[in-house]
Amino acid sequence: MKIALLSYSTKPRGGVVHTLALAEALAATGQDVTVWTLGRGGDSGFFRPVDPAVRLRIVPFPDGPDGETVGERIRRSIAVLGEAFEPFTARYDIVHAQDCISANAVGGRCIRTVHHLDHFTTPELAACHELAIVEPYAHICVSAAVATELADGWGIDAAVIPNGVAFDRFAGTDSADRANWRSRLGRYVLTVGGIEPRKGSLDLLEAYVYLRSAHPDVRLVIAGGETLFDYRDYRVRWEARAAELGVEPVVLGEVAESDLPSLVAAADAFAFPSLKEGFGLAAMEALAAGVPLVVRDLPVLREVFGATARFATTPQDLAVELGRALTDDDPARRTAGRDLAARHTWETAARNHCDFYRTLTSQ
Known part of the structure; x- marks a missing residue:
């Protein structure tokens, strides 16, 4: 399978750590994996070396103007990543977003991992969070507790695939x-x-x-x-x-x-x-x-x-x-x-992801 995993940063946050480890484990099973993300502040690589079996597409994301608000930066992040990814959408069997920014960038054409649910007061963040839940056509959660929150709050049936650990x-x-x-x-x-x-x-x-x-x-x-x-x-x-x-x-x-x-x-x-x-x-x-x-x-x-x-x-x-x-x-x-x-191995997580992906591509 040709798989695109999308994240919002090159920095060592939990979702980014998850994205890279999952990408490497998927590649080890023989999948064709590309990680897409934004390179903030001039970043041209991730916070750690990545297995060369994984392709990297780091989209330049220059600093915004002085006084740029969080909401404005969120909107710009979505627009920049979405514009860069759009010409490549048809290349992938699976488009899998790991956060609300990347999910909004590709719209409803993705699978979404909901790592946790938040309550934002910034209007742009609140809208980003909500759309990234309701628009994707399939969902994964890393725990049953979060899957239950999705079911109770939005009527969404999510697959549960726990994290691995190094x-x-x-x-x-x-x-x-x-x-x-x-x-x-x-x-x-x-x-x-x-x-x-x-x-x-x-x-x-x-x-x-x-x-x-x-x-x-x-x-x-x-x-x-x-x-x-x-x-x-x-x-x-x-x-x-x-x-x-x-x-x-x-x-x-x-x-x-x-x-x-x-x-x-x-x-x-x-x-x-x-x-x-x-x-x-x-x-x-x-x-x-x-x-x-x-x-x-x-x-x-x-x-x-x-x-x-x-x-x-x-x-x-x-x-x-x-x-x-x-x-x-x-x-x-x-x-x-x-x-x-x-x-909790990434190998097991990758196998479970592949099984889930195949249920979607066979439909």
């Missing part, structure tokens, strides 16, 4: 690399995904205050955060609240792809207090690394992680469970977490 990368990190992170950061609780509303960053900040009272030597470390959306106001609120609380988390920003596995593996615990998720790929990577995991008590995270994670609702709960993760050695839970992560 198990070996996170399970087999170098001891010297882990030691370097510990030397630099000391004992730390890690979260990956940056500072933004959906990631529950303010709740984690509050939890850190409670945690420090019992574990004053433990630091909160925040990695990642590259995003198309404008969370500057939220970031200002977060920084102001940190100052009020008298805490100084370590904000690393984007971490090199080669450094991320050892950063995760060296953590004493991994916090994942997201308010909205579709699967929790970063949390699954932490399990692969053998790191104790504490997540928000959401139906989707109960579904995906079960007994391998500790669950919390409030900042106080989060602090309590992180404290337990730091002090209670639980080899059985750690082994179960590694086993769960090892079962």
Whole structure:
């Protein structure tokens, strides 16, 4: 099959990580795969090398004019990607969009993976989100919980194909690399995904205050955060609240792809207090690394992680469970977490995608 996978960025966000890993796994089964995306800020490649078996079409997306709003940037993203892709549409048996921007760029002629559902207040984003659900002719979700949301909210019957995880990368990190992170950061609780509303960053900040009272030597470390959306106001609120609380988390920003596995593996615990998720790929990577995991008590995270994670609702709960993760050695839970992560392979995800694609092309 000739397959086009479409994304909106070259940066290391969960949907982009998914797109590249799926593309490589599909290519390994013998499919003809091309990844289309926007090259923002002069990017001519992705955040990591991509298997040469996968073709790349990175559409230049120059910076907009001063004062360009988020809504204007969304509209321009859709237009630029759509105009570039239009002449090539007929070349592909499958056009598969991984986010609302790329789905809007190709209209209703695509399959859509709905990784999670959001509630936007920016009108352009709200419209983009809605159209990217109702217009595609077929849907995939990475968890049953999100598929249920689609069924309940829109009457859409979506296939469920869970994410894979790069198990070996996170399970087999170098001891010297882990030691370097510990030397630099000391004992730390890690979260990956940056500072933004959906990631529950303010709740984690509050939890850190409670945690420090019992574990004053433990630091909160925040990695990642590259995003198309404008969370500057939220970031200002977060920084102001940190100052009020008298805490100084370590904000690393984007971490090199080669450094991320050892950063995760060296953590004493991994916090994942997201308010909205579709699967929790970063949390699954932490399990692969053998790191104790504490997540928000959401139906989707109960579904995906079960007994391998500790669950919390409030900042106080989060602090309590992180404290337990730091002090209670639980080899059985750690082994179960590694086993769960090892079962989520991209090879299996690719086979399931191929089976789903064939049901569509045979109609």
